[in-house]
Amino acid sequence: MRKTLITGALGQIGSELVVALRDRYGDDQVIASDIRMPASPYESNGPFEYIDCTVRRMMDDVVQKYDVGTIYHLASLLSATAEEKPHVAWDVNMGGLYRVLEIARESRCAVFFPSSIGAFGPNTPKDNTPQDTIQRPNTMYGVTKVAGELLCDYYHSRFGVDARGLRYPGLISYVAPPGGGTTDYAVEIFYEAIRNKRYTCFLGPDTCLDMMYMPDAVKAAIDLMHADPDRLVHRNAFNVTSVNFTPEQLAAEIRKHIPDFVINYDVDPVRQAIADSWPNSIDDSAARAEWDWKPEYDLEMMTADMLENLKKKLKSS
Ligand SMILES: NC(=O)c1ccc[n+]([C@@H]2O[C@H](COP(=O)([O-])OP(=O)(O)OC[C@H]3O[C@@H](n4cnc5c(N)ncnc54)[C@H](O)[C@@H]3O)[C@@H](O)[C@H]2O)c1
Numbered sequence: 001m002r003k004t005l006i007t008g009a010l011g012q013i014g015s016e017l018v019v020a021l022r023d024r025y026g027d028d029q030v031i032a033s034d035i036r037m038p039a040s041p042y043e044s045n046g047p048f049e050y051i052d053c054t055v056r057r058m059m060d061d062v063v064q065k066y067d068v069g070t071i072y073h074l075a076s077l078l079s080a081t082a083e084e085k086p087h088v089a090w091d092v093n094m095g096g097l098y099r100v101l102e103i104a105r106e107s108r109c110a111v112f113f114p115s116s117i118g119a120f121g122p123n124t125p126k127d128n129t130p131q132d133t134i135q136r137p138n139t140m141y142g143v144t145k146v147a148g149e150l151l152c153d154y155y156h157s158r159f160g161v162d163a164r165g166l167r168y169p170g171l172i173s174y175v176a177p178p179g180g181g182t183t184d185y186a187v188e189i190f191y192e193a194i195r196n197k198r199y200t201c202f203l204g205p206d207t208c209l210d211m212m213y214m215p216d217a218v219k220a221a222i223d224l225m226h227a228d229p230d231r232l233v234h235r236n237a238f239n240v241t242s243v244n245f246t247p248e249q250l251a252a253e254i255r256k257h258i259p260d261f262v263i264n265y266d267v268d269p270v271r272q273a274i275a276d277s278w279p280n281s282i283d284d285s286a287a288r289a290e291w292d293w294k295p296e297y298d299l300e301m302m303t304a305d306m307l308e309n310l311k312k313k314l315k316s317s
Pocket of ligand 1: 011115
């Protein structure tokens with residue numbers, strides 16, 4: 001069997017996707033890579049290679065060395081960081097993806113590319129945002145995500161590269177910290193609720209966004225890569241979602257477990273503007289129809305699981 005390479009593997013998604021793929025295929029079948037070196041023991045359980053995704057030779061060498069057949073390309077700058085460093089974001093997000101697709105074309109690899117609700121924009125319909133709709137984002141992150149979606153479609157139609165992808169909403173997890181996105185509050189709030197029973201949120205109380213618990217995000221990526229290609233009408237950029245809430249609603253759910261939890265607000269204009277340009281909720285019926293996408297976690301289950309696992313993690317650290 002040809003092996004699987006994950007770029008940006010030490011990030012929020014990669015930390016859990018690597019484990020899930022190794023459980024499925026075996027430790028040696030999955031090569032983790034990042035521009036950082038692994039720290040904790042579970043991260044180094046299996047091959048790890050240093051790869052800067054903007055340097056083609058580094059990625060090429062690893063693809064040849066291990067006979068890689070599938071690349072989950074997670075290396076990226078996230079929305080808030082990309083606004084701070086737009087030039088670096090272009091190089092990493094677009095330059096990295098272009099190199100991955102070129103290598104995939106030459107070495108006949110399949111590619112997974114995670115897009116985002118950031119690929120929409122201020123004039124996208126805000127509620128139940130359709131799969132195929134207006135995409136005019138006004139952030140560097142969004143620009144790289146729309147262009148990435150289109151580039152993946154192009155490499156499939158022009159060169160036959162089996163590129164597939166999802167538009168993730170904000171992702172919530174207790175394993176690795178989030179990497180500088182606009183929805184990071186929905187992770188930080190759990191840490192602060194457990195540690196201090198209070199949290200100051202950088203988005204306003206009524207900012208409604210789609211979110212997803214990491215086990216569902218990992219399952220979505222793996223399910224899509226195993227989907228029957230004959231059923232895929234879209235291939236790339238599938239809308240996927242599982243929960244939808246405002247900071248106020250999340251705080252209310254946390255209060256069911258920590259009754260004296262208090263939320264305050266100190267709105268960050270940059271991240272609020274990014275959130276305001278994103279949909280309130282998205283329609284994932286194409287993913288449900290074309291590859292049977294179905295999330296497992298709702299807000300109640302996710303909150304209970306996050307609090308339980310994060311308490312254990314913080315106790316042991
Ligand atoms: N986490 C979310 O909420 C979310 C939502 C939508 C889409 N996504 C997308 O999913 C992907 C992974 O997201 P994540 O949350 O794991 O991000 P993250 O920031 O936690 O991890 C990204 C990883 O990429 C690495 N990296 C940065 N520059 C690199 C380079 N030049 N070469 C190689 N590696 C490099 C970083 O060291 C980091 O470990 C990204 O494409 C992101 O846009 C994430």
